[in-house]
Amino acid sequence: MQLWYNRRPKILPSKASNQRDDKNLTMLSKQDIDDRILVQEHFAQEHLPQQMGSAEIEQYKSRIRQLLKEKDACLVAHYYTDDLIQQLADETGGCVSDSLEMARFGSRHPASTLIVAGVRFMGETAKILNPEKRILMPTLEATCSLDIGCPADEFSAFCDQYPDHEVVVYANTSAAVKARADWVVTSSIALKVVEYLADQGKKIIWAPDKHLGEYVRKETGAEMILWDGSCIVHEEFKAKGILDLKRVYPDAAVLVHPESPDAVVQIADAVGSTSQLIKAAHDLPNETFIVATDRGIFYKMQQAAPGKRFLEAPTGGSGATCRSCAHCPWMAMNGLDNIVAALEHGVDEIHVDAELARRALKPLQRMLDFSAS
Incomplete structure (x- = not known):
């Protein structure tokens, strides 16, 4: 997979527009939409999984392993979910990856049930690509701004x-x-x-x-x-904060997801998707990295590059709020307890209208075919 290292941009056409009017x-104003995001973000913060001790964690993990076998199910998790969920997916023959590989994996795996730990659009995508399979999620309330x-x-x-x-x-x-x-x-x-x-x-x-x-x-x-x-999450990364941290760690490489603002992208040593940033952490010779994406990715980065040091890129700058942390509140809603509930009781199952799924499948399949070529 090729990294998106910063390169000289091509000349932009004069008629290109980069803003919505x-x-x-x-129907809905921009302010209405922003307000919806704030409400859903607050809901997520108020409904995070319960904190557990080590003994309780092991009990839940053991129960999930048992249920995955009983239900002919497979756990598919995104890089931004909790370390415990990623670890469990690895241990049980599931998948931990980015959105593209999650989609591919779900289609290839023979399990009749997929439990998708991530956010709702990931579960919908899995259902559209696998209409014959049962798609469960730890919570259907985990959405995305x-x-x-x-x-x-x-x-x-x-x-x-x-x-x-x-x-x-x-x-x-x-x-x-x-x-x-x-x-x-x-x-x-x-x-x-x-x-x-x-x-x-x-x-x-x-x-x-x-x-x-x-x-x-x-x-x-x-x-x-x-x-x-x-x-x-990515909107909160600030170039000044990263440059200040870079002064403390002058030999650190800056890894940036392109959902970040342009000023942050411009100071990156490598720009790319989650999988591409993990590859950069392995491939680059630096021993320290400042990472401008969700901190959930550190679990796989540390696996890919053991012994290297990963630092969260600063968010929010001075006067930062509770919003200013490098972790998606909706990804954080995925927990061991609601994975058990989904598998035991079949709650939080994804359904997509058949006609809607038929129309959405065309561009999704086009994506998969293009990536395969």
Whole structure:
């Protein structure tokens, strides 16, 4: 897998737009959408899994191992989930990966039930790709600010204004938004897909992450209109804080996920998806890394590069709030206790409307076919 190391951007077309015109929102205003994100974020913070002692943790892990066998189930976890969940997925023959590999793995694995530890769009994607399988999640309340920030009706109306554009949406979106798209991408293949489209002279609508979209736009020179969404974790990384930390650790390499603001991307030694950043941690000769993405990734980074030191990139700067921590509150809702509940009682099962799934499958399958080629 190729890393997205910073490189000289191509010349941008003069007509490219990098902002959504909020006056075109005919249903929910930008403030309405932002308020929804804040409410859901508060809900997540109030419904985190219970803290456990070591003996209780082992009891839950033992019970999950038993239930996975009894239910013909497999645990699929994202890099941003708790270390204990990632460890358990590894130990039980499951998968710990990014969104793209999670999608691939679920389709390949013979288990009749997948329990997807992550956020809701990941469970929906698993169901769309595997309609015959039962898809459970530790909690259906685990969502994503990018998903909330791109309501399907508003996005569809936005797209209708640009009928000559290809619609490319990030995986961090609802099934309804995917159904409106021509392409779905993850951060690991976004550059290649947009480069492919730009080479054909296609104009692009990109949603929902404006920072990732701007990074892709600069790197490819594609003519893109960007939806105004962002990840509440990556949005908080500040270039000044990272540079201040770099003065303390001058030999540290800075690893940045492209959902981060442009000022942060510009000071990175390596820019890439979660899998690409883990590879950079292994490949680069540095012994210390400042990491600008969710701290859940440290579990796999430490496995890939034992003996190396990983530091959380500062968030929020001075006067930081409880929001300013490098961990997604919705990923944090996944716990051993609600994995047990899901497996024992079949609660928090993902269902996707059949017609919606049929339409969303087309851009998802296009993503998988493109990545395979």
